[in-house]
Amino acid sequence: MTAVPIPSQRPRPAAGTFLWGSASAAYQCEGAWNEDGKGLSSWDVFCHSEANDVNPVTGDVAADHYHRYEEDIALIAAGNQNAYRFSIAWSRILPDGTGKVNEKGIDFYNRVIDACLRHGVEPLVTLYHYDLPQTLFERGGWENRTTADAFAAYAEICFRAFGDRVRTWLTINEPGYETFCSYGAGNYPPNVQDLGRRWRAMYHLLLGSAMAIATFRDQGFEGRIGLVSDSYPIETLRDDADYRDAARFADLFQNRCVNDVAVRGEFPAEFIAKLVQDGVDRSYALDGDEALFAAGVVDVLGVNVYDRMLVKPYLEGPTELRNNNTGDGGGPVVKVSGWFQADEDPDTVKNAWGMEIYPRAIYDLLLNLKALYPSTPVIITENGIGYRDVVADGQIDDQYRIDFLAGFVEWMKKAMDEGCDVQGYMVWSSTDVYSWINGYEKRYGLIHVDFDDEQKRTPKASYHWYRELLTKEGVNR
Numbered sequence: 001m002t003a004v005p006i007p008s009q010r011p012r013p014a015a016g017t018f019l020w021g022s023a024s025a026a027y028q029c030e031g032a033w034n035e036d037g038k039g040l041s042s043w044d045v046f047c048h049s050e051a052n053d054v055n056p057v058t059g060d061v062a063a064d065h066y067h068r069y070e071e072d073i074a075l076i077a078a079g080n081q082n083a084y085r086f087s088i089a090w091s092r093i094l095p096d097g098t099g100k101v102n103e104k105g106i107d108f109y110n111r112v113i114d115a116c117l118r119h120g121v122e123p124l125v126t127l128y129h130y131d132l133p134q135t136l137f138e139r140g141g142w143e144n145r146t147t148a149d150a151f152a153a154y155a156e157i158c159f160r161a162f163g164d165r166v167r168t169w170l171t172i173n174e175p176g177y178e179t180f181c182s183y184g185a186g187n188y189p190p191n192v193q194d195l196g197r198r199w200r201a202m203y204h205l206l207l208g209s210a211m212a213i214a215t216f217r218d219q220g221f222e223g224r225i226g227l228v229s230d231s232y233p234i235e236t237l238r239d240d241a242d243y244r245d246a247a248r249f250a251d252l253f254q255n256r257c258v259n260d261v262a263v264r265g266e267f268p269a270e271f272i273a274k275l276v277q278d279g280v281d282r283s284y285a286l287d288g289d290e291a292l293f294a295a296g297v298v299d300v301l302g303v304n305v306y307d308r309m310l311v312k313p314y315l316e317g318p319t320e321l322r323n324n325n326t327g328d329g330g331g332p333v334v335k336v337s338g339w340f341q342a343d344e345d346p347d348t349v350k351n352a353w354g355m356e357i358y359p360r361a362i363y364d365l366l367l368n369l370k371a372l373y374p375s376t377p378v379i380i381t382e383n384g385i386g387y388r389d390v391v392a393d394g395q396i397d398d399q400y401r402i403d404f405l406a407g408f409v410e411w412m413k414k415a416m417d418e419g420c421d422v423q424g425y426m427v428w429s430s431t432d433v434y435s436w437i438n439g440y441e442k443r444y445g446l447i448h449v450d451f452d453d454e455q456k457r458t459p460k461a462s463y464h465w466y467r468e469l470l471t472k473e474g475v476n477r
Helices: 042-047 065-078 103-118 134-138 146-162 175-185 195-218 241-264 269-277 289-294 360-372 399-417 461-472
Strands: 019-023 083-087 122-128 168-173 224-230 300-304 309-312 320-322 333-336 340-342 378-382 422-428 447-450 456-459
Touching (some): 019 122, 019 378, 065 103, 065 456, 083 422, 103 122, 103 146, 122 146, 122 378, 146 168, 146 195, 168 195, 168 300, 175 195, 175 320, 195 241, 224 241, 224 378, 241 269, 241 300, 241 309, 241 360, 300 360, 360 378, 399 422, 399 461
Parallel strands (some): 083 122, 122 168, 224 300, 300 378
Antiparallel strands (some): 333 340, 447 456
16 A cells, blocks of 8 residues: 555645644755755764764755655655654755855745646745754854844844745744754764753853844744744642652653743743752843844744653652764663653563653643643644554554554644644654764654665555544545
């Protein structure tokens, strides 16, 4: 069952239509890392360095989406999806992060957006998904406040180039998770472990987002604009004062340090007090920034949801943060001194990278978000599961992915029935992609990519399941 019908041209989804689609990110899918005037990104340089020693592969070719975007978007449409979330590579537009615009980069994303519209697929455009131009990275990256200014200027270039066709913009992907990996676990560039530097970088990521949103509104661009947050329902296996404190601190550490700023335009007072208690130098927070954050609140919150976070107290001991990028069956280690540590439910199933399979997470998260931010709609911008898929007789029977996605969709719809304003759902990912430090073994795609045979595409069983689900949901070609 691999045949996919050729999609006929269909109209763009009407404004207000629920968006059912899938997602990708530039470095993970495009390839063409040094073609047509593109500058180097921090990930280009890192993946070619000796520091890339866990799964030493690169995104030089990846899924070759740069050359095969038309095929991929046609497959998305043929799968009955009406939306595609993708990111723009900043260094493809501005090779050095600032300065002269690379017109070939503009041309490429014009072609991608136009292909989406030809196939009746709504483009949701993320401006930044981890891949910082190397020139800016070498100047301190997001620890340097000028990167926020550069981002706002880059965003305006994109608004002007593509804003006549893009109705949903997303500024930054996962300020929390990116900085956790870059400055906590230390597995993303700049590969350090220093939470003080994490908070500085996160502050400037959020500042850049707010400045871009303010520009979007001040310049009168049409559409809606938001930010993408990795968010988790925080739970405990016990209920006492210490566990409740751990849950509250984990919520501040993982969720509210981003979401409150994006939605309310301010950092939680308790979060700032906790940083001060820890002796964090916050000299980067300048007078007048409060107004900048207040002017840059989102129209919509994008939420990447994969699992819940179980926590317990961690009152003594050093901070220890480590991710599992080998798929050896062990879970990540999260111990934050004086805040919380990750707990584990022995009765739930995990994948080989230690991620718990817990579909109810999306329901609990959405109800939490509704309670905290009742006036802000949500788009599920990523949801999916990574596995080592097996090809047998040219087929990929990924029933585990179907079960995972079906469970999350069911719980999402239950939350919607209870009043949660959810306006879209994107599977991660459209095709198999480079999975950051995990390399190519950890696969998420609805469409299999044969990285050893010219990136040949084969829709998986989950692709066909999703197509039938969307038919039942009334998404028609």
